[in-house]
Amino acid sequence: MKETNSKPAGFSAFSFHCFRNWVLRNTNKMKNRARLTNRYELVSRLFFLFLSLSLLACITQTGGTRGGKASAAGKPLPAVWDSVGERLFVMQENPRPGDPLTVIYYRPRAGNAKTETEAGRPRAVLFALSEGKGSARKKLSSAVCFDFPVDAPGTVNERTAYAAILAIPSTAPAGRLLIEIESHASDQSPSRILAELTIEARGRDFAAEEIPLNAGNTALRTSPDPRKTAEALRLQEILNSAGSTVYLKAAAFVPPVPANTRRTSFFGDRRVYLYSNGKRDTAIHAGIDYGVPTGTKVYAPAGGKVVFAGPRIVTGNSVVLEHAPGLYTLYYHLEKVLAAKGQLLKQGELIAESGSTGLATGPHLHWEIRAGGENTDPDALCAAPLLDAGSIAKRLLETAR
Ligand SMILES: [Zn+2]
Numbered sequence: 001m002k003e004t005n006s007k008p009a010g011f012s013a014f015s016f017h018c019f020r021n022w023v024l025r026n027t028n029k030m031k032n033r034a035r036l037t038n039r040y041e042l043v044s045r046l047f048f049l050f051l052s053l054s055l056l057a058c059i060t061q062t063g064g065t066r067g068g069k070a071s072a073a074g075k076p077l078p079a080v081w082d083s084v085g086e087r088l089f090v091m092q093e094n095p096r097p098g099d100p101l102t103v104i105y106y107r108p109r110a111g112n113a114k115t116e117t118e119a120g121r122p123r124a125v126l127f128a129l130s131e132g133k134g135s136a137r138k139k140l141s142s143a144v145c146f147d148f149p150v151d152a153p154g155t156v157n158e159r160t161a162y163a164a165i166l167a168i169p170s171t172a173p174a175g176r177l178l179i180e181i182e183s184h185a186s187d188q189s190p191s192r193i194l195a196e197l198t199i200e201a202r203g204r205d206f207a208a209e210e211i212p213l214n215a216g217n218t219a220l221r222t223s224p225d226p227r228k229t230a231e232a233l234r235l236q237e238i239l240n241s242a243g244s245t246v247y248l249k250a251a252a253f254v255p256p257v258p259a260n261t262r263r264t265s266f267f268g269d270r271r272v273y274l275y276s277n278g279k280r281d282t283a284i285h286a287g288i289d290y291g292v293p294t295g296t297k298v299y300a301p302a303g304g305k306v307v308f309a310g311p312r313i314v315t316g317n318s319v320v321l322e323h324a325p326g327l328y329t330l331y332y333h334l335e336k337v338l339a340a341k342g343q344l345l346k347q348g349e350l351i352a353e354s355g356s357t358g359l360a361t362g363p364h365l366h367w368e369i370r371a372g373g374e375n376t377d378p379d380a381l382c383a384a385p386l387l388d389a390g391s392i393a394k395r396l397l398e399t400a401r
Contacts, residue, residue, distance in 0.1 A: 080399045081197040087399050088181060088195040091392065092384075096204040098170040098268050098377040100369075101126070102386050105145060105181045105195060106161040106396060121145050122183050122194060124164035129176040129198065140172050143372030144242040145181065146325040150393045161396070165327045165386060167376035170268035170284060174203035206268040206284075211361065218275040220314060220359045231312050235320075238307055240373045242326035247344070248302040250388040253381040254347060256298045256331065256367055257290050257354070264364055265289035267377045286375040287330070287368030294335050294363045296354040300345040301329055301367075301382075309341045315366070316358025319351055324387060326373075332366035333357050 081088035091102040103124040122145040127137040148163035168177065181194040213221065255261070265271075269285035304321035307328070312318045315332035319339060322328050335355025339345065354365040369376050385391075 079197055079199050081195050082399060083195065086195060087396060088179070088197045089395060089399060090179065090197070090199060091386075091395065092380075094202055095168055095199070096202045097168050097172040097174070098204065098375075099168050099380045100371050100376045100386060101166040101168060101179070101199075102392075103143075103145075103164040103166055103179055103181075104148070104161050104392055104395070105164070106150070107194075122162060122181050123191075124166055125180045125182055126166050126168065127178040127180070128173055129178050131175065137178060140169050140177070141167055141372055141374040143167075143326050146242070146244060146246070148246065148387065148389070148392070150389055150396060161392065163324075163387060163392075165324060165371045167371040167374035168201060169374055170204075170206060170377075172201060174201050177201050204268075206270055207266055208270045208272070209265065209285075210272045210274055212274040213276060213361070215276040217359055217361065218277060221273065221281070222275065225313065228313050231314075235308070235312070236373070238320060239328055239370045242372075243305075243322055244325055245305070246324045246387060247304045248323040248327075248387060249347065250385050250390065251302070251347065252383060252385045253301040253329075253378070254299070255290075255378070255382055256301050256329075256351075257292055257296055257365060259382070261290045261292055263288055264291040264362075267375075267379065284375075287366055288378050290354075290365045290367065292354050292363065292365050294353075294355045296365065297350055298331055298334065298352040298354055298365060300347055300349045300351050301378075302347050304329070304345050306339045306341050306343045306345065306351070309337045309339055312358065314359050316360065317352070317355065318358075321345065321351070326371060327386075328370045329378075330366075330368040330370070332368070333360045333364060 079089065085107065087104070087106040089104055091104065092099060095101060105122065105124070123142050124145055125142040126140045128140055130136045130138070143164045143166045145162040145164045147160050150161045162181075166179070177199050178196060179199065180196045182191040183194050184191050265285050265288065267285065267288055271283045271285055273281045273283060275281070298319075300321060302323050304323040306319065307322045308318065308320035310318065312332075315330075317334040317337050319331040319334065319337055320328055321330075331352055333354070333356055334352040335357065336353040337351075338353065339349075339351040345351065354363065356363040367378055369378050369381060
């Protein structure tokens with residue numbers, strides 16, 4: 001401020017004039033300076049706001065993101081839940097009711113983790129989320145998690161991922177589905193949610209069919225019989241359990257009879273049974289019926305272990321194979337069972353010859369798949385591999401930050 005040191009002139013009017021100019025000059029300067037200071041303050045405030053928002057975004061992401069994430073190419077990646085060192089995603093894009101879901105839950109663990117018991121393993125649980133307020137959830141299905149070694153160099157060094165194979169029931173609505181990973185440390189302690197992810201399911205229509213049954217088949221379906229109940233309970237027990245071995249390889253399933261074989265019923269058909277007494281009942285067809293003549297060779301669709309082989313009242317001679325923990329395939333109405341319980345099979349090995357035993361209106365092979373006890377569409381398992389370590393490792397790397 002040069003003016004402060006300058007002496008006002010002796011002449012009073014001139015002095016006053018000068019003094020007034022000096023005051024005005026300084027007032028304007030102070031105003032300008034104040035304006036300038038405000039501008040600096042505004043810029044710095046905006047800068048700090050930007051910094052805080054970025055930091056908040058980082059924290060939110062560390063805490064877990066839900067839903068799709070944009071890839072470098074701009075195409076949204078399938079949904080992934082992402083937390084510190086943890087990931088949860090499904091391998092299938094745009095699944096439909098009836099489709100299987102390969103759920104991958106990845107979290108770092110101690111190198112020599114002890115093999116967990118089935119009760120101690122986390123479970124993947126699938127819910128339907130209703131739209132609108134309250135967002136009520138309805139449990140659809142669940143499956144046990146099992147160790148699935150994934151070798152993805154660089155990002156994940158020798159760490160194990162959990163996998164679970166879920167099935168979206170054919171009756172599930174289109175729209176938002178929620179997958180939760182729940183820990184079941186013991187029967188005493190309540191379960192904890194370890195991770196959760198929402199995905200979108202597309203809509204799907206299923207065919208309707210009417211099946212007239214003669215007196216014999218009507219009796220097979222409707223007459224109460226304690227042996228039928230016992231057999232049903234025994235089968236439920238098998239299908240709801242889960243071993244710890246993955247028998248299937250990275251390839252997709254191959255149908256048990258040639259793929260182009262004529263089908264007499266499809267997965268998810270909405271059936272109406274017309275009984276011989278005039279009554280009717282509804283059911284959903286759980287698998288695919290291939291219209292093959294008696295004696296047609298039936299092959300293992302993937303590596304597996306025979307967990308049931310023998311006669312049943314309703315399904316006739318039957319075989320059940322386990323391919324991965326909680327993942328089973330079933331073969332009904334067989335003429336001859338050629339595989340024995342406990343036998344390990346490779347993809348394409350002979351297991352049986354088809355027939356028309358049990359409740360059948362003619363010779364055919366009924367082929368069914370269960371994941372976590374729930375029916376799933378065989379065509380989906382034939383279309384793409386369920387557990388391909390290479391593509392799972394690739395997804396882990398894609399979702400890594
Ligand atoms: Zn069938």
